[in-house]
Amino acid sequence: MISLTINGTRTEVREGTTILQAARFLEIPIPTLCYHPWLKPFGACRICTVQVQRPRGYELVTACNTPCEEGMVIQTDTDHVRQARRVVVELMMARWPNVPIVQKLAAEVGLEKPRFISEMRDEAPDACILCLRCVRICEEVVGACAIGYEDRGIKRKVVTPFHEESEACVACGACAHVCPTGHMKFEPEDYRGKPPEFLLGPNTAIHVMTPQAVPKVPRIDRESCIHFKTNGCQKCVEVCEAKAVNHEMTDQELEIEVGQILVATGYDLFDASVMAQYGYGRLDNIYTALDIERMLNATGPTGGQIRLKNGQPPRAVGIIHCVGSRDENYHRYCSRVCCMYALKFAHLIKERCPEAEVYNFYIDMRAFGKGYEEFYSRVLHEGVNVIRGKVAEVVQAGWSKQEEGTLLIRCEDTLIGKLREIPVDMVILCNAIEPRRDAERVARLFGLSRSPDGFFLERHPKLDPVATSSDGLFVAGCAQGPKDIPDTVAQASAAAARMLATIAKGVVEMDPVRAEINEEYCSGCRVCNALCPYEAIEYLEDKNVSRVNSALCKGCGTCVAACPAGAITGYGFSDLQLHAELEGLLAVR
Amino acid sequence: MNQQQRFEPRIVGFLCNWCSYTGADLAGVSRMKSAPNLRTIRVMCSGRVDPTLVLRAFQLGADGVLVAGCHPGDCHYQEGNYKAMRRVLLLKRVLREFGIDERRLRLEWISASEGEKFARVANEFTEQVRALGPLQLEEAPAAVAEPQLEEVRA
Numbered sequence: 001m002i003s004l005t006i007n008g009t010r011t012e013v014r015e016g017t018t019i020l021q022a023a024r025f026l027e028i029p030i031p032t033l034c035y036h037p038w039l040k041p042f043g044a045c046r047i048c049t050v051q052v053q054r055p056r057g058y059e060l061v062t063a064c065n066t067p068c069e070e071g072m073v074i075q076t077d078t079d080h081v082r083q084a085r086r087v088v089v090e091l092m093m094a095r096w097p098n099v100p101i102v103q104k105l106a107a108e109v110g111l112e113k114p115r116f117i118s119e120m121r122d123e124a125p126d127a128c129i130l131c132l133r134c135v136r137i138c139e140e141v142v143g144a145c146a147i148g149y150e151d152r153g154i155k156r157k158v159v160t161p162f163h164e165e166s167e168a169c170v171a172c173g174a175c176a177h178v179c180p181t182g183h184m185k186f187e188p189e190d191y192r193g194k195p196p197e198f199l200l201g202p203n204t205a206i207h208v209m210t211p212q213a214v215p216k217v218p219r220i221d222r223e224s225c226i227h228f229k230t231n232g233c234q235k236c237v238e239v240c241e242a243k244a245v246n247h248e249m250t251d252q253e254l255e256i257e258v259g260q261i262l263v264a265t266g267y268d269l270f271d272a273s274v275m276a277q278y279g280y281g282r283l284d285n286i287y288t289a290l291d292i293e294r295m296l297n298a299t300g301p302t303g304g305q306i307r308l309k310n311g312q313p314p315r316a317v318g319i320i321h322c323v324g325s326r327d328e329n330y331h332r333y334c335s336r337v338c339c340m341y342a343l344k345f346a347h348l349i350k351e352r353c354p355e356a357e358v359y360n361f362y363i364d365m366r367a368f369g370k371g372y373e374e375f376y377s378r379v380l381h382e383g384v385n386v387i388r389g390k391v392a393e394v395v396q397a398g399w400s401k402q403e404e405g406t407l408l409i410r411c412e413d414t415l416i417g418k419l420r421e422i423p424v425d426m427v428i429l430c431n432a433i434e435p436r437r438d439a440e441r442v443a444r445l446f447g448l449s450r451s452p453d454g455f456f457l458e459r460h461p462k463l464d465p466v467a468t469s470s471d472g473l474f475v476a477g478c479a480q481g482p483k484d485i486p487d488t489v490a491q492a493s494a495a496a497a498r499m500l501a502t503i504a505k506g507v508v509e510m511d512p513v514r515a516e517i518n519e520e521y522c523s524g525c526r527v528c529n530a531l532c533p534y535e536a537i538e539y540l541e542d543k544n545v546s547r548v549n550s551a552l553c554k555g556c557g558t559c560v561a562a563c564p565a566g567a568i569t570g571y572g573f574s575d576l577q578l579h580a581e582l583e584g585l586l587a588v589r
Numbered sequence: 590m591n592q593q594q595r596f597e598p599r600i601v602g603f604l605c606n607w608c609s610y611t612g613a614d615l616a617g618v619s620r621m622k623s624a625p626n627l628r629t630i631r632v633m634c635s636g637r638v639d640p641t642l643v644l645r646a647f648q649l650g651a652d653g654v655l656v657a658g659c660h661p662g663d664c665h666y667q668e669g670n671y672k673a674m675r676r677v678l679l680l681k682r683v684l685r686e687f688g689i690d691e692r693r694l695r696l697e698w699i700s701a702s703e704g705e706k707f708a709r710v711a712n713e714f715t716e717q718v719r720a721l722g723p724l725q726l727e728e729a730p731a732a733v734a735e736p737q738l739e740e741v742r743a
Binding site: 443444447449450451452457469470513531533554555556557558560561562570572573575578579581582583585586589 | 599601607608611615628630632633634636637638639640641642645646649650651662663665666667668669672676700701702703704705
């Protein structure tokens with residue numbers, strides 16, 4: 001330990017501590033500019049100058065990079081110190097008069113106007129003051145070394161190598177984050193015309209997914225986390241007192257033994273950009289239902305307000321139903337939920353932008369559930385326009401200044417028998433619910449069947465709507481077919497009850513369809529042993545016969561067909577029964 | 590009565606419970622028209638179809654036999670349909686020995702969602718067997734094929 005005195009206060013610090021750190025520990029203010037706690041001290045700005053007592057007189061040193069020495073006597077607020085700082089600020093003031101942080105320092109040292117005139121004078125409020133925090137963080141923390149500085153003295157400048165776009169830059173934004181003047185700017189690219197808030201930007205490399213996330217803990221976005229790009233940074237690990245941040249964590253595969261499985265793998269949304277005539281991903285202000293759902297959410301990017309890309313509320317909104325559903329070219333089925341959420345959107349837009357006109361373009365209005373028809377008529381009374389007819393296309397309205405950014409919906413109004421063109425400035429596409437893109441793989445994995453539309457097939461649409469053709473496997477929700485929340489909850493509850501009933505019973509009822517070997521006929525050839533997919537047939541060496549374990553046998557009958565001695569009987573489908581069936585079938589000409 | 594009556598073949602179909610039988614059911618529920626010549630027998634798996642069952646069907650006077658199971662990889666019993674495929678392949682050779690045209694035995698993969706395919710297969714196969722004519726077990730296939738060629742040349 002080293003003992004020293006700062007402004008008359010005695011203290012002890014560990015070896016290697018800088019004067020600035022010791023002073024901050026004692027809560028003695030020392031102004032800084034180029035100093036940043038994440039970076040190695042640099043001593044470029046000389047604002048942190050302090051006075052150190054020496055045997056003969058005193059010495060002015062920079063507090064940020066001078067280590068403490070035994071018996072040091074330090075003054076941070078003497079006339080000499082103030083004079084030195086004042087000159088430093090004055091020089092900065094002469095060069096960058098409009099930078100807020102320089103002005104603030106000038107006010108602190110009581111400086112109004114510099115005495116000097118700088119030939120490098122820069123009037124910009126966001127001028128670069130050459131603290132080089134950006135260059136240092138890029139090298140020390142990020143590890144990318146994408147920016148550096150060129151030349152010396154007053155000509156020094158922060159640049160990328162050869163003044164060209166740096167290939168080493170990982171677009172992390174750390175330089176902009178530490179820049180005290182805002183000279184370094186970080187502008188994430190806009191993406192598909194969505195408001196930038198829809199992006200998972202680099203400043204959210206660690207974030208809580210949504211305010212309702214379960215479990216409500218932050219996660220690291222590998223795409224934007226600096227550590228995964230340069231192997232550097234790890235600042236989050238340093239600041240986390242609970243030591244909870246772990247970059248090594250990866251996805252794990254766990255094996256869990258269960259008796260029953262509920263397949264509720266949900267749905268995917270139809271990619272609206274496939275229907276190019278609706279302009280999604282091509283034109284601005286065209287959203288899918290899920291985008292709008294996010295926008296309407298109080299925790300969403302606009303705080304629940306409906307806004308165009310330019311930040312203005314829309315004057316007219318078109319909601320297009322059946323995008324990709326009830327369509328011979330894409331999905332023939334009805335997605336079932338769109339009519340009602342489209343009406344909900346209309347209602348909410350009317351509520352939040354009462355001036356806006358809302359148009360619903362529908363094929364048939366399917367208000368099928370409890371209270372739905374009433375909601376439909378309520379929305380109609382709120383002044384929402386409904387047009388029966390399929391939209392042909394959505395186009396940019398025109399190129400005049402007035403019409404810029406507005407869209408034109410071309411459609412057929414089948415109720416008045418006319419083609420119509422309706423100008424709007426926002427379009428919402430109700431895209432179809434479709435089976436998960438990996439539904440085929442999941443079906444294979446579990447041995448599930450799929451109906452022609454690709455959703456998982458239930459055992460019977462009316463008599464057994466939650467079970468599947470495989471024992472112990474159940475389906476619920478949109479994995480089985482498009483459905484709304486009440487229906488999903490009902491089906492999921494039913495499936496859960498079915499599974500619990502099996503557990504509560506304590507015994508499992510099995511189909512009587514299974515195989516049995518007549519040991520008197522069995523020659524012990526073991527042909528059946530290898531055929532059984534369930535390894536249900538064991539060979540009894542002492543008796544030289546095979547025997548079926550009836551708890552494992554699922555009754556497929558492969559062994560029955562293969563037994564050269566005809567010793568195996570498949571109950572329910574025995575040779576006798578099948579031959580009798582054949583005779584019956586072929587008895588009549 | 591001089592008018593020649595169209596030959597209506599009798600075809601036996603062995604359909605697996607999980608895919609093809611459900612597919613046939615779907616065809617029925619969807620009110621698809623398919624040839625009534627196909628008379629179906631439900632088995633739990635196409636792997637249950639014992640070659641003797643097929644031979645017995647021909648012996649009892651069937652003009653064609655259809656074995657239908659799940660698509661490869663989709664078998665409810667993991668691999669029963671592969672076993673059916675192997676058996677049908679070998680059985681076709683045996684049929685030749687018996688003097689039965691191997692086209693009278695057909696193997697198809699029909700999934701539970703392919704009601705339309707079931708109807709198509711039933712119609713196609715019926716037409717194919719109708720073209721082959723009634724099964725006459727005494728005739729050897731060579732004896733059947735030769736005169737047909739000569740007829741064409743003449």
